[in-house]
Amino acid sequence: MIIQRQFHATSMASDKGDEFYQKAMELIEKSRRDEDQREQERSKKMYEAWQKSEEASRTPKSQGVAVVKTLVKETRKAKKATPEDLKEQALDLLEQAATEHQHPMALVQLGNLRLQKAGKEESEDAAEALVQQAADMFRLAGEGGSRVGWYNLGNLYWTGYPVADDEYDLDEVDETEDGDLPPDRTSEKIFKPDLHEAMEAFMNAIDLGDTDAMYLVGVHRMTSGGRENIYSGLNMVQKAADEGHAGALYYLALLNLNGEPNIGLEPCSLETFVELLDKAVEAGSTDAMFTRGHSFFHGSEGYPEDRKRALEDFIVAAESGHADSAVSAGAILHGGIGVPKDQKRAFDLYQMAGELGSKEGWQNVVACYSTGEGVAQSTKMAEYIKDTMLKDI
Structure with missing residues (x-):
């Protein structure tokens, strides 16, 4: 049973809290837009100042003066109404919405x-x-x-x-x-x-x-052991999947592929697995996309061998933050496996994987710098990455 509210708010207070919250969200969005715009304007001004100094063939000293003048001018403009000021106003409104009117979304944001x-x-x-x-x-x-x-x-x-x-x-x-x-x-x-x-x-x-909670609790119960736990957990995961939860759909795809002897669930056909995995991909599961990419690459688990489609899945998953997919996409492009070779893009993908926390990604970046594949050869850079990025991974 859900715990009821411990405070008593009139409808007017609720409306007021929502008004403060909406104004806060508008200010936060405006501060983001203003920050982006100011950054673009600053970059443009700095570039124009540099161009003028180049065209006029000024001395290094006068070039520096032009750049400094531009910086000072832009800094003065920025002080008039900065995105930080808007964020402070938004925070004040969130505080009012949360503390004075107990607005749920404002409370979550402040938490x-x-x-x-x-x-x-x-x-x-x-x-x-x-x-x-x-x-x-x-x-x-x-x-x-x-x-x-x-x-x-x-x-x-x-x-x-x-x-x-x-x-x-x-x-x-x-x-x-x-x-x-x-x-x-x-x-x-x-x-x-x-x-x-x-x-x-x-x-x-x-x-x-909440489908995230359904999925999390469901998996927890299923891995706790015991037929009752497994059945109740499976029901929760299934409910989350029915609501379109990507993680739950992927979990069910693997569960049906492998089966679950504790509840008499036999492994499904490859056709059924393909249908379930495709649903998880469509729902946005990057893990499912990574798995499907490997299935396309190897021509396994009911999927035909198709290196181009494998690369497409890996790249989409990588761009959504899946580190292993970035490594796999890089490897395909690096070797030109079933697709045109592109070592420059492969290097970029390896670096993306590294920045996402992949040790293998940084190892491949080191290898590229060592051999000069996809990037200018630099043994010093390779050693530097070894000593920094790979030191604690």
């Missing part, structure tokens, strides 16, 4: 901002206070009818804060009797993970129709 600010705090006490404020805001937003508020609260309890780079999987650790994680895994957290609190928040989000 997220509190977490961001906590990550920059040097004082642990100050950071802890900000994280607790975020949790309170997410809960209040949830009580006000926001599924995002409940989901964010559940996620905060699921991971704790801060989230470590090598974050553990709650499915793979033992719990204490009260549902907390063992002290040795939570001792450095200023906000302790709590599986029970997380699940309660996620269930509230599910009651409000």
